[in-house]
Amino acid sequence: MKKLGKFLFKFCFVFVLLNALLFVVFFFDLDGKLMFNVVEPFLKKHYDNMERKDVLKEPYDLDKFPEYKY
Amino acid sequence: MAKKNPIKAVKDFWYGKPHTAEEGGRRLGELYEDKTGLLKHREWRGVKDTFYYMYNIWGYNYVHMVLDILKFSNNPIDFVKGTWRYRWMGQTYLPVIHWFERGLQGMRGEALAASAWHYRAMVSASIHQICNFFNADTRLHGGKKNDAYMHTIYANETVCGTLFYPWKDAGYQYLPMEMIPYFVTCHVNSHTVLNYIDAVQSIGLPGDPCPMCQAESGLFVLDDVPDSSPMVITCNEACDASVSTSTLQDWFADKPLFALPIPMQFDDPLVKKYCMNEIEECWKFIEEQTGVPFNWDSMVKYLERQNKLQRDEWEKWDVASKTDYYPVNGVAQALFRIYSTQYGIQTSCWEEASEKVKKIMYKCVEKKINPFPQTRHRVIAWSCAPLYFSNWCTWAYNCWGLNTIINMDSLMFDMEIRTDSYDNMLEDMATYHMWAPMRRMAVGGMHHIFELWDYMKRFNCDMVAMYDQLQCKGMQGVHGLFEDEFRKRNINAFWIPHALPDCRTVSRAEIRRQINDYMTTVMHEEPLDPSLLDFDDSMTW
Numbered sequence: 001m002k003k004l005g006k007f008l009f010k011f012c013f014v015f016v017l018l019n020a021l022l023f024v025v026f027f028f029d030l031d032g033k034l035m036f037n038v039v040e041p042f043l044k045k046h047y048d049n050m051e052r053k054d055v056l057k058e059p060y061d062l063d064k065f066p067e068y069k070y
Numbered sequence: 071m072a073k074k075n076p077i078k079a080v081k082d083f084w085y086g087k088p089h090t091a092e093e094g095g096r097r098l099g100e101l102y103e104d105k106t107g108l109l110k111h112r113e114w115r116g117v118k119d120t121f122y123y124m125y126n127i128w129g130y131n132y133v134h135m136v137l138d139i140l141k142f143s144n145n146p147i148d149f150v151k152g153t154w155r156y157r158w159m160g161q162t163y164l165p166v167i168h169w170f171e172r173g174l175q176g177m178r179g180e181a182l183a184a185s186a187w188h189y190r191a192m193v194s195a196s197i198h199q200i201c202n203f204f205n206a207d208t209r210l211h212g213g214k215k216n217d218a219y220m221h222t223i224y225a226n227e228t229v230c231g232t233l234f235y236p237w238k239d240a241g242y243q244y245l246p247m248e249m250i251p252y253f254v255t256c257h258v259n260s261h262t263v264l265n266y267i268d269a270v271q272s273i274g275l276p277g278d279p280c281p282m283c284q285a286e287s288g289l290f291v292l293d294d295v296p297d298s299s300p301m302v303i304t305c306n307e308a309c310d311a312s313v314s315t316s317t318l319q320d321w322f323a324d325k326p327l328f329a330l331p332i333p334m335q336f337d338d339p340l341v342k343k344y345c346m347n348e349i350e351e352c353w354k355f356i357e358e359q360t361g362v363p364f365n366w367d368s369m370v371k372y373l374e375r376q377n378k379l380q381r382d383e384w385e386k387w388d389v390a391s392k393t394d395y396y397p398v399n400g401v402a403q404a405l406f407r408i409y410s411t412q413y414g415i416q417t418s419c420w421e422e423a424s425e426k427v428k429k430i431m432y433k434c435v436e437k438k439i440n441p442f443p444q445t446r447h448r449v450i451a452w453s454c455a456p457l458y459f460s461n462w463c464t465w466a467y468n469c470w471g472l473n474t475i476i477n478m479d480s481l482m483f484d485m486e487i488r489t490d491s492y493d494n495m496l497e498d499m500a501t502y503h504m505w506a507p508m509r510r511m512a513v514g515g516m517h518h519i520f521e522l523w524d525y526m527k528r529f530n531c532d533m534v535a536m537y538d539q540l541q542c543k544g545m546q547g548v549h550g551l552f553e554d555e556f557r558k559r560n561i562n563a564f565w566i567p568h569a570l571p572d573c574r575t576v577s578r579a580e581i582r583r584q585i586n587d588y589m590t591t592v593m594h595e596e597p598l599d600p601s602l603l604d605f606d607d608s609m610t611w
Contacts, residue, residue: 006458026129028111029108029168032167033108034110036165036611038353043160043164055321056291058321065327068355068358069351070354
């Protein structure tokens with residue numbers, strides 16, 4: 001019985017703690033701030049420096065496919 | 071220093087601060103950080119609504135975004151690879167919850183709950199599309215054309231998803247090429263699209279055509295369109311600028327391509343016949359490319375679900391037009407409709423959200439709950455909206471009590487498609503196709519453009535928010551005619567200038583200033599929340 005009580009107390013404590021933490025993240029928009037100040041600049045840098053195919057060097061072959069007239 | 075009233079403090083804690091300044095209101099504008107538009111902290115909406123928002127919207131949507139990825143993705147690793155590969159994915163969709171925040175700001179009770187269900191459906195449909203892109207993308211699978219690739223049909227985003235129902239039961243997935251990489255990105259994070267607009271201008275194309283067409287071409291210029299389908303169906307998006315988009319797409323996609331134009335002239339039986347023939351030609355093209363014949367039963371099955379969704383919408387519009395009990399705000403209404411009618415019944419998310427919203431709506435009707443109690447004017451929004459500030463209606467309600475009841479985006483596909491015979495279906499399908507986004511009531515001729523007056527009456531609106539897309543040559547041509555009609559009919563109307571996705575041309579602050587000027591100088595009204603009149607969110611998503 002004592003063990004069960006201890007377990008319940010711990011469970012409730014962890015549950016309340018997690019919810020309090022979640023509330024802090026939610027209320028102070030910490031997820032938005034993380035995305036705006038850290039994640040987006042990091043990803044932007046990655047995309048800006050990414051090597052890309054120069055599509056203008058691809059030939060525009062007009063006769064490659066049929067005209068699909070039915 | 072003013073003395074704090076403890077009773078008011080307890081009331082504010084329990085119910086949230088009241089809306090208006092006279093009641094010692096909530097001053098939402100003070101929640102923003104300067105320039106970024108991030109929140110110093112979220113609004114305290116009272117105990118019930120704050121925790122509803124935290125658990126049932128914020129938390130629920132984070133969890134369901136992950137569940138949707140697991141549900142729709144063949145391999146979740148592909149989702150990570152796709153995020154790393156495509157700018158429109160990584161830069162845009164990670165901050166999606168902030169998109170909710172902007173649209174739902176200040177909402178309480180039933181308005182908060184119902185509007186959020188529309189957002190939830192849009193997020194689910196977006197993840198459905200993103201996963202379909204990545205499941206099939208040869209770039210993420212070492213160049214391999216897998217089964218998903220062979221079962222994907224690429225189409226321009228203004229070719230309606232309805233056209234592809236006949237192949238749906240055979241496992242073929244319609245995928246609008248630009249809806250996720252372009253259209254939805256502008257709403258969620260308006261920074262991303264600027265790269266694509268600049269890219270197309272960097273190769274020497276002029277900057278004055280519609281920025282939508284520019285951005286769509288720019289996706290290809292930056293090689294940022296997944297290679298997820300063996301074929302492409304393009305269209306002119308009912309606009310001359312898009313004709314060149316199709317040409318660039320033909321060049322850069324380098325796939326068998328069928329051009330399915332939306333006629334520039336319609337309401338003409340001969341043009342309609344021509345359009346019906348073109349649709350049938352498109353179906354023959356799909357049959358030839360897939361080797362799978364047109365399936366009438368599959369067509370009827372999905373059309374009937376789509377018609378049911380349309381009837382549900384009419385039911386909701388009935389409440390919106392005749393009562394004050396409609397619980398969906400302007401931005402959630404508009405985006406849900408344009409998205410669901412265009413993408414079609416590709417997932418069940420629209421129907422599920424619609425059912426939930428109907429339930430909330432009928433609760434409002436039965437209990438006589440007015441979800442927008444501070445409404446001063448019932449507004450109809452007309453023409454094409456600024457994608458980077460689609461949430462202007464949320465701001466306008468919070469600041470001025472302007473409640474956007476309905477908008478052109480919702481009304482474009484105001485019809486059912488008959489399923490009693492092939493001929494009737496084809497005839498209606500042609501109408502549906504010709505009433506494409508931005509078409510019927512934007513560049514679709516005077517008769518349709520001026521349907522505004524009828525809809526204004528039908529929805530019992532007393533004010534018009536008139537969008538002024540500065541780079542749309544079609545709508546620029548009728549600007550003066552609207553001015554004349556507004557004067558002649560003695561209608562209160564304000565203009566919202568914008569450049570569709572490009573927030574650099576007319577800023578959000580400038581749009582707000584224009585509305586503020588109208589409300590003070592013409593309407594002689596005081597703002598409900600003066601803190602929202604002027605603030606700097608120039609760097610916001």
